[in-house]
Amino acid sequence: MPLESNARIAKELARHGYNAEREAITLLASAPDSAAAVESVVDRAPDDALRITSDHVRAVTNDRSVSDTDPTSSGTDPTSSGAGPNASDPGSTSAAADLTHESPPARSGSGSPSEPASTRSPVETEGSRSGLVDTTDSNTDDTTDSNTDTADSNTDNTTDNTTDSNTDSAPHHDPDLRELEVGNDMTGRSTGTGEYGDFVRTFRDRYERLSKVLRGRVNHRPAEAIAEMPGGSDAAMIGLVNDVRSTKSGHWLVELEDTTGTFPALIMKDKGLADVVDEILMDECLAVEGTLADDSGILFADSLHFPDVPRTHRTGGADRHVQAALISDVHVGSDEFMADAWSSFTDWLHTPEAEPVEYILLAGDMVEGVGVYPDQDEELEIVDIYDQYEAFAEYLKEVPADTEIVMIPGNHDAVRLAEPQPGFNDEIRSIMDVHDAQIVSNPATVTVEGVDVLMYHGVSLDEVIAELPEEKASYDEPHKAMYQLLKKRHVAPQFGGHTRVAPEERDYLVIEDVPDVFHTGHVHKLGWGKYHNVLAVNSGCWQAQTDFQKSVNIDPDAGYAPILDLDTLDMTVRKFS
Incomplete structure (x- = not known):
């Protein structure tokens, strides 16, 4: 059975309710009678098994009744001593029919291709047409040039690689090489009851953690401290955006809130910050630097800072x-x-x-x-x-x-x-x-x-x-x-x-x-x-x-x-x- 039938073997095992390891499927594909091997593996799988492993397959394929290369011997021969069902059983041919059919049964669902899935080669693509409009310079090397060899082999030679490869030479996964850790998983850790105090704690935590990122960039002062500073002083504040609105003159007023109170910052339209202002969202953490008005009631902004990702990451x-x-x-x-x-x-x-x-x-x-x-x-x-x-x-x-x-x-x-x-x-x-x-x-x-x-x-x-x-x-x-x-x-x-x-x-x-x-x-x-x-x-x-x-x-x-x-x-x- 050609290696391209691996997918059909996987589907047949799934039809019986089993998931299967790659190596197990490779072994089944290389068996002299793959259909009989599948039937025997399913028949002899432990009652509590959820997946078919290579050990399950070897236990069957090592049985001469299934793996014997004698052309007179077959897992479906009535005279065979194997574990497979008797050839006279109507159900004994069902798996073989599914596994040797040129095209797998049609699946339901919209957008179905007209040709059988098993005969199509997946196609390389550069992503959505608009997805590369502004990222070509920064991402071309990463997503196109560096994968040239892969693209050439994947698009032009998929069928050849699939049909010509030796099943025994295909590498198998080594679970010991894998490393996977999950962080920031809050499953089972929810403490919120929806009360007002819960929301206060959430936003306080947001402010504390994001303000730490910004404090290395500006000389931050709390809102209540800025209110006490003399007019004309240079000042900087980090806070959550409490309000953003435009004035009649076309300037922008941004009100920031920290753990001590709120303070307004005025962004003048001639400061060249319009491109930054239109990115501001409510409740995000922001830093504003500027100069206090004479009456210390407002901060005239010279610059805005987002927490942002370092360019040196x-x-x-x-x-x-x-x-x-x-x-x-x-x-x-x-x-x-x-x-x-x-x-x-x-x-x-x-x-x-x-x-x-x-x-x-x-x-x-x-x-x-x-x-x-x-x-x-x-x-x-x-x-x-x-x-x-x-x-x-x-x-x-x-x-x-x-x-x-x-x-x-x-x-x-x-x-x-x-x-x-x-x-x-x-x-x-x-x-x-x-x-x-x-x-x-x-x-x-x-x-x-x-x-x-x-x-x-x-x-x-x-x-x-x-x-x-x-x-x-x-x-x-x-x-x-x-x-x-x-x-x-x-x-x-x-x-x-x-x-x-x-x-x-x-x-x-x-x-x-x-x-x-x-x-x-x-x-x-x-x-x-x-x-x-x-x-x-x-x-x-x-x-x-x-x-x-x-x-x-x-x-x-x-x-x-x-x-x-x-x-x-x-x-x-x-x-x-």
Whole structure:
């Protein structure tokens, strides 16, 4: 059986309820009678097994009844002593038919390609057409030139590499080489009750942590101390933005608040700060430097400072060549879930070309959810939320079992809408226990072999895009909106708008440590670029355009998988739809 059938073997095992390691599937593919081997492995798997391992396969393929190369011997021969079912049993041919058919059975879902998923080669792409408009200079080397060899082999030679490779020579993953740590996970640590005092603690923590970043740049004085200073003095204040408004003369008045009180700063229109003022959001932390008026009642601003990411930020990297797939917004349960694209992606994961992909980082919205937007019930293929997670778990079984998966929730998932969002409850976790994914809170920082990846679903991107000028934040270039969050060192700075914030003793939404990679989803658009050496990636979705999206003019980028080299932080975006 050719190696390209690995994906079909994985699907057949998934049909029986099993996830499988890459090595196990490789061994099954190299068996003289793969169909019989699959049947025997399923038949002899322990009752409590959730995944098929290489040890399970070896126990079967070492049995002469299955692995014997004598042409007169077969695992389905009635005279065979093997563990496989008798050839006269009608069910004994079902697996063989599925595994040897030229094209796998058609899958449901919108946006399905016309050709069988197993015959298509994933296509290299430079990302969304608009995603490179302003990032070519800074990101061309990272995402195009440095991957020239990969692109040449992946786009032109995928079929040859897949069919000609020797199954025995394919490298296997060594779990001992992997390093994965999760930080900032607040699952099980929520303390907020929604009372006023909880909100005070959250914003006080935000102020304290972000003001520390700014104090090295300005000679900060508390609001009450500035009010006591003589007129004409130079002064600087760090505070949360309490108000921003324009005056009749075209100037801007910004009121800052710290733990001692509030103080106004006037930004004159002739100071050349207009380009900075239009980036200010309510409740974010900001520093203002300037000169006090004669009556000390107002600070005339000369400069503004955001907490920002240092331009000198140095990124980490893995000690070996290993990759992570950055995906989000699968939306299983929707009429528009692109099952064929997902199948094409998981098929590719079983090819030698995808051997370095040992991690999948999924940034929320595993399922479509229920009651998220008006008339959503009319666009659901699966109505019950638990059934949606059951279906998602089945699709997850197609992913090689030895792939490390980390996922965070999104606004369509069955968790609270207010951020930070804790990971799923035990009932939903138990539904997805086959793949043993790490399910953590939104947001969370995942350190993968020395690379710090900040995962955030991205609901606040809607607010940033709505508030800021189009050239600085838009749905067509979602990574630019992500730049703004990095500049503000907070994933959801504005309170009281579309983004719901849950009060906690600690503000888990602060970007205290600078990440190497910032990964979001939510807006269903593909875009990436670098901001002060931080790679910002919005990974698109796996859902075709819904009627609701049409009504709000969202044209999704669906069926893409950014593949990140963890050793170099180069990235290749693959298209599977």
